Amino acid sequence: MSHLTENLNPPQFAAVTLPAQHALILAGAGSGKTRVLTTRIAWLIQSSLVSPQGVLAVTFTNKAAKEMLTRLTAMLPINTRGMWIGTFHGLCNRLLRAHHRDANLPQLFQILDSADQLSAIKRLLKALNVDDEKFPPRDLQHFINACKEEGLRPAAVEAWDDFTRKRVALYQEYENQCQREGVVDFAELLLRTYELLERNEPVRAHYQQRFRHILVDEFQDTNTLQYRWLKLLAGGGASVFAVGDDDQSIYAFRGANVGNMRDFEREFHVENVVRLEQNYRSHGNILDAANAIIKHNPDRLGKNLWTDAGAGEPIRVYSALTDLDEARFIVDEIRALVNEGASRSEVALLYRSNAQSRVLEHALFSAGMPYRVYGGLRFFERQEIKHALGYMRLMANPDDDTAFLRVVNFPTRGIGARSLEALQDAARTGGSSLYLAVPAVGGKAGASVGAFVSLIEKLKSACEGLSLPEMVEQVVEQSGLRAHYLADREGEDRLANLAELVNAAANFVSESEEPTLSNFLTHASLEAGEHQAEASTEAVQLMTVHAAKGLEFDVVFLSGLEEGLFPHENSITDPKGLQEERRLMYVAITRARQRLYLSLAQSRMLHGQTRYNLISRFVDEIPEGLTKWLTPKRGEMGFGDYYAPAEPAPRAVPRASTSRAVEGLRVGQAVEHAKFGQGVIVAAEGGGSDARVQVNFGRQGVKWLALSIAKLTPVA
DNA sequence: AATCCGTCTATTTTT
């Protein structure tokens, strides 16, 4: 009974062994959060405080859910079958399948991923003849998802102007279309489940009584609907064990509401708040820097990370002249580290936005340094995979117009726009799906479209009694996909991916309890799959800071630490946005175990223009004693010690057209202004008494100043 | 049906 809690530190132990009451666990970065969560479940079960059936554990990603399950099976000798451990969406799916009638859904409803949803919306707009300039599909998609995430059906959305009224009407049309086609989007999974529980008293009572302990991971990332969903499920007296870190809330832009943590504490009358502040990951200097930065945020729930691992190395700061120099510095440094025996896979290269990876990748590539970029296209999102799945979706559900349109003419089989128009007319008249409207279409169009239906029917009978992987093979073969990519001289990779899809199906069969076609399709939508096949293992890891959340590395390079990039310019004027940027910085820093590099470029190419940025305020927020500058600090350069990069002169920095010298000042020159402080000249125009320069003062903004009026003193 | 070309846009992203 005791070995579970062995080696837990006091707060961890306290959290794991809390009585059956609501609890809020503030788990700092690297504080053993997953361990506490899983040990809590194991402890509850082992102490007979709950049966496995009484546990509901929710995560955001499949990866986290899988991790939890793996650890749990290692801790407990029981099988985890009866346990509900999964993502919000996965659990909702499970619930809706079990109660599809009560939820007014077909048993084999399909799940639309974001791309499917977007194409469904585009199709809707076209069918309704809506001007997609006025109502861009993407905006509408966001609008619809935002409404659903607030728990609002069209009738409940307040619309005070024509524009909003129209959007709400389109939202309603979209709902009708989805219902007609038997498909649900991601947000719908949650909303539909919420409504099911809310309106159906027997179903609600059943689950409220069943789940005695509800555990939530990454609570700071929950949105409004998820919070209400939890509240509803816990309404029967369950204890909610919420684990989260308000300082790592970095997904507000997609609906996450950190306020849920405070609301939870208040509305659930939480008396057990446990802080996990001992960090087992990073050295002291790194934690001190993270603490110092995050202290600049007001309204925190409050937490201070500490370690007994010792201060470790200082944080290295490098100010490069250009983005190219920055990349070269990083590559040189990594090469040196690797020569000293570091493992490339333990080196991470982080950046705020994806666009920044290009220069870095180029430098790594030229140096022959293996690297891996996270966050590309995922397996089930590749077009050839989507095509193959499109056929399978149509086989499972003839009402799925999205799937129909995706594959009806791919590979091309002479079904053009006019045939489809005729078909769409027929479908509209008959109030049916495209597939079922086919018999109603005559003439040439009817023939070509009819042939397609025959193909699907033929596939269906050919697949009868086959296993999933065999079905995939049949589909790839008979649909003509294989022949198509075989004929395409760039189709080699796609064919390989289709072969991989057969493997994926085989894996699914061996792992799934009920490997039906429909379940496989659900799996494909809900778990889009690893970003890429594990490329060569010994590679430097490149990713955005967002993608790095939850990961850790011996060495971290954090690049592009410039005002406008990080914090990003779109967030700089909004206090909330700036605070989220700061939390992002906090996440970035706490990824490093032993060594942390911060780098920036004084000028960089962005959107085809050279930009001159000031050093990020976040670097300034780190106490001096924690850092070691590898280059002279801006503003501290004397005449003699201009920093010369290791290579000869840096490549000519591309100049903006207005960069000619004006009154002794030039573009790129750092200047001081009495009121605005330090800035960098980014453009200049006019001459003589008209001369004006544009100066980027960072947090004070970018200003045009007339040299005849403003006093600007060159710095450094 | 495939290709070409001009236009537009440019945080972060899981399910």
Added chain:
DNA sequence: TAGACGGATT
């Protein structure tokens, strides 16, 4: 700068 997209061209 570069990529994605849509419309027009062949």
